[in-house]
Structure formats: C-alpha cells, structure tokens
Amino acid sequence: MMRSIAEIDERIRRGEATVLTAEEVRGLAEEGAVGELQDVDVVTTATRAVMSGTYAVLSFGFAEKGSFTRAVSARINGVPAHVGPCPNERMGHIDLIVFGTAHRDGRYGGGHLFRDLVAGRSVCVDVETSDGRSISRDITLDEIPHARIFGTRHAFMNYSAFVNTGSDALSTIFHAIPFPPAMSGASFSGCGILNPLQNNPLLEAIGIGTRVLINGAEGFVIGTGTRSTSERPNLSGFADMHQMMPEFMGGFVTSAGPECITSWxxxxxxxxxxxxxxxxxxxxxxxxxxxxxxxxxxxxxADYAQVWQDVDLAVHVRPDSCRDCRDCIAERRCPMGAIERPVRINRSLCFNCGLCSVLCPDVFRARLGSIRSPDGLDIPVTLRQSDRLRAARLAEMLKKRILDGSFRISACVERLSP
Known part of the structure; x- marks a missing residue:
C-alpha cells in the first residue's frame, strides 16, 4: 500500500491527520499503539549538530553608486568573506559568501557571525576596493535584503562516534579539547531516532523541493549533499536568514578551530x-x-541507545560546590562560551555538549553515556556534537506548525539519489 503527500495534506487540512514527533512514534510503538500505515500520517524529525558544510550568501548595498569600482576582499566582524560572483561594477553593491568554518582568531567564526546577524546584532563590514581603498560600515540583517544559509552536506543519516587509539592527544574538529588518547574518551554526533534520514532511509518521502525548517526558518531541500552515499545519505538545502531563530544556530569552538552549528x-x-x-x-x-x-x-x-538512553540531555549546575578558581577550566574550554561567573550556564548559548561535566564534575553534572567496545570496554562519552534537547524542541515546533496550518508539507519535484 502506498499513500500520496496530497492525500496526507488533505487529511491535515480537514483536521483528521495524526502528526507525531519521532520520539512519540517510538513510544506509542512500544505500547503497541502504532503498527499500521493509517496510525500515523506525518513524523516530525529534527537534528541540531556541528555541521561544517554551511555557508551564507549575502547581497546588499554597501556604499553610494560610483563610490568604488569593485570590491576585491571583505571581512565581516573580522571573518573573511569571498567577494562575488557578480562584480557589481560601480553599483556600490556587494555580494559576499561566508563559510561557516571561516574565522578571525580561532574563537570567533562564521557560525558565531550567522547567529549574531540573526539575533539582530550590528556587525562591521570591511571592504578593500580595486583601487586600494578601505571602506567600513556597520550593518544589521534588516539592511541585507538577500541573506540565505546553504548546506552542502547536512543531516547525515546518523554520523559516527570517534575514539583516539593513539598514545598522544590530538587536536581535531571532533573534540573541543585535544582528543584524549588510548581510547579513554569518545565524542559522537547524530540525534538517533530523531534524525531525519534515519526515519526515511530510502529517501522516498524527502526529495528535491521538500519544505523543511533550517534554524527554524522555512527552507527547501535542493538535493543530496557532498559525500552522500546510499548507506549514509545526507541533505543539501537552503533557507532565508531573516526568518531564522538564534537558539538553533551558533559557533562551536573545537581544538582545531571554530565550527558551525545548524539545525534541521x-x-x-x-x-x-x-x-x-x-x-x-x-x-x-x-x-x-x-x-x-x-x-x-x-x-x-555500536548503537545510539548507548549514548541517548538513560542520559541527561542538559547539564545540571551545583553552584555551591564551586571553588571559584581563578582559572576556571570549564569556563575557558566551553566551546560555546556559555559558562559565566558567578558560576552559571547561559542556557540560550549552551549546546548541551557535556564537556563541562567532564572537566569539573563537582560543579557540573551530566550522565553522557558510554560506548561499549567488542571486548567489553565501556568508553565514556566526553563530548557530544549533537544537541538532542533542542532537536526535540524543533521536532515539536514543526509538529505544532503542521497542525495549525502555518507549515505546509510539500511534494518533492524529484526523488533523491545518493
């Protein structure tokens, strides 16, 4: 038996559809309440993770017409931007592409910049012109009529866990500190049962033109991404930055430099x-x-139950246990800059990675799970690069928007192939 998106959309319009989050579907299935096709019409899925393949395209009026011939280089809040592809000769207009992994100093990168823009903060744009002049101005997202975020490879059908089998710590994008040696700790990415493609591994319900939420804004799938395979597909898409929500975005500082957080x-x-x-x-x-x-x-x-079942999705703080160290390692190493003094976590910034609970377990507490090796060794998780707590919130938000009619599911114009 096959159903069509038009059929399901009509059920939603009539108020007859059953729309459930991926977590709700599993819960009902365990109770025996979901087993037939007609038991559920739409499953809402989500992921929030460090996603390197992210870039923004920005196009805006920068100066008066005729004030310069062409821009040859640019920076926004110190983050390098690529000028082009349109030269906009003497128009005073610039087109910029900013990579999510570009950065100014190892602590502030494209992901931080994108969140600052969406949060309404003013940013400084510095441009070098073809005649050797420097022009600067402050600008907000409201003054950038064209601002879109694109993903080149996002939402892998579950990613991987990582361990370091070597004898020395290693700087890498897969950990916020030099990766502990001798398999003494693990990091991982992927939201398990919430992950979009885990719920559609054959890519029959997601295709080119599928309407999605990217960082809370309506966007579209434009294909599979780079390095996509039939065994481990991923998605490419875009959305308008003006409708995005800062809580689903951000920069994440690894031991090898800043990365970009994106949510789908x-x-x-x-x-x-x-x-x-x-x-x-x-x-x-x-x-x-x-x-x-x-x-x-x-x-x-391994399996995702080892890292997402019987764990804490958020970190708990015990301020009375803080010794107020002059050099607070948890504050210094937090990849989000979310730890503040007197000791507290800025929840709007926190990614729930759990690193603080590893570095200072007296003050910060979180069960992060462990990964079991074939010989029975339990390797503790020391960093999460996916935020399941906010992914669950996004899946719930999408469910509510489908039911209230503010988000319409869309048929794809073409099936995806890895």
Whole structure:
C-alpha cells in the first residue's frame, strides 16, 4: 500500500491527520499503539549538530553608486568573506559568501557571525576596493535584503562516534579539547531516532523541493549533499536568514578551530510501510559506527541507545560546590562560551555538549553515556556534537506548525539519489 503527500495534506487540512514527533512514534510503538500505515500520517524529525558544510550568501548595498569600482576582499566582524560572483561594477553593491568554518582568531567564526546577524546584532563590514581603498560600515540583517544559509552536506543519516587509539592527544574538529588518547574518551554526533534520514532511509518521502525548517526558518531541500552515499545519505538545502531563530544556530569552538552549528526540522510523510518501519525502529537498532580519529577507519559498530538512553540531555549546575578558581577550566574550554561567573550556564548559548561535566564534575553534572567496545570496554562519552534537547524542541515546533496550518508539507519535484 502506498499513500500520496496530497492525500496526507488533505487529511491535515480537514483536521483528521495524526502528526507525531519521532520520539512519540517510538513510544506509542512500544505500547503497541502504532503498527499500521493509517496510525500515523506525518513524523516530525529534527537534528541540531556541528555541521561544517554551511555557508551564507549575502547581497546588499554597501556604499553610494560610483563610490568604488569593485570590491576585491571583505571581512565581516573580522571573518573573511569571498567577494562575488557578480562584480557589481560601480553599483556600490556587494555580494559576499561566508563559510561557516571561516574565522578571525580561532574563537570567533562564521557560525558565531550567522547567529549574531540573526539575533539582530550590528556587525562591521570591511571592504578593500580595486583601487586600494578601505571602506567600513556597520550593518544589521534588516539592511541585507538577500541573506540565505546553504548546506552542502547536512543531516547525515546518523554520523559516527570517534575514539583516539593513539598514545598522544590530538587536536581535531571532533573534540573541543585535544582528543584524549588510548581510547579513554569518545565524542559522537547524530540525534538517533530523531534524525531525519534515519526515519526515511530510502529517501522516498524527502526529495528535491521538500519544505523543511533550517534554524527554524522555512527552507527547501535542493538535493543530496557532498559525500552522500546510499548507506549514509545526507541533505543539501537552503533557507532565508531573516526568518531564522538564534537558539538553533551558533559557533562551536573545537581544538582545531571554530565550527558551525545548524539545525534541521524535517517532516516525513508516512507514504509506505518502509517509512513506517523506519519510524518505529528502536534506538538500540540504529547503528553508530565507531571510528579511529587518526585514520578515519571504522573500528566497530555500536548503537545510539548507548549514548541517548538513560542520559541527561542538559547539564545540571551545583553552584555551591564551586571553588571559584581563578582559572576556571570549564569556563575557558566551553566551546560555546556559555559558562559565566558567578558560576552559571547561559542556557540560550549552551549546546548541551557535556564537556563541562567532564572537566569539573563537582560543579557540573551530566550522565553522557558510554560506548561499549567488542571486548567489553565501556568508553565514556566526553563530548557530544549533537544537541538532542533542542532537536526535540524543533521536532515539536514543526509538529505544532503542521497542525495549525502555518507549515505546509510539500511534494518533492524529484526523488533523491545518493
């Protein structure tokens, strides 16, 4: 039996549709309340993670017409931007592309800049012209009529966990501190049962033109991303920055430099038995490859239940236990700059990565889970590069918007192929 998106959309319009988050579907399935195609119409999924393949395209009037011939280089808040592709000769207009991983000093990068813009903060644009002059001005997102964020490879169908088998710590984008050696700790990415493509592994309900939420703004899938394969597909898409929400964005400082946080909310219409079977798959059945950070080779395969079941999604703070150290390692190493004095966590910035609970367990507490090796070794998670707490909020927000009619599911114009 197959259903169409038009059929499901009509059920939503009539107020008859059953729309559930991916977590709700699993819960009902365990109770035996979901087993047939007609039991659920749409599953809302989401992921919030460090996603390197992110860039912004910005186009705006920068100066008076005729004031300069062309821009040859630019920086925004010190972050390098690429000028082009349109020369805009003597128009006073500039087109800029900013990579999410570009940065000015190792602590502030494209991800930080994108969030600052969406939060309404003024940023400084510095331009070098073709005749050797420097022009600067402050600007806000409201003054940038064209501002879009694109993803080149986002929302992998679950990513990987990483361990360091070497004898020395290693600086890497997969940890906020030099990666602990001798398999003494692990990092991982992927939101398990919430992950969009985990709920649609055959790509039959998500395609080119599928309407999604990117950082809370309506956007569209434009294809599969780079390095997408049939075994591990990912998505490429875009959305308008003007409608984005800062809580779903940000910069994440790793031991190898700043990275970019992006969030996706994706509706998965239950079109077939294949989609339903994927939507009710328990977390313990979702594979999580464990890779050696040095060789990027897979050592074994664990599962996402080991890192997302019986854990704390947020970090708990015990301020009475703080010794007010002059050099607070948790504050200094926090990849989001979310720890403040007197000791507290700025929840609007916190990514729930859990690193502070590893560095200062007396003050910061969180069960992060562990990854079991084939020989029975439990390797503690020392960093999460996915934020399941906010991903769950995004999936719930998408559900509510579908039900109240403010978000319409859309049929794709073409099926995706890895």
């Amino acid at each position: 909310g994706v509706p998965v219409p239950v079109l077939s038995r294949h989609v339903l079977d994927a939507a009710v798959l328990p977390e313990r059945s979702i594979p999580m490859p464990v890779m050696d950070i040095r060789t990027r080779s897979t050592l074994w395969t």
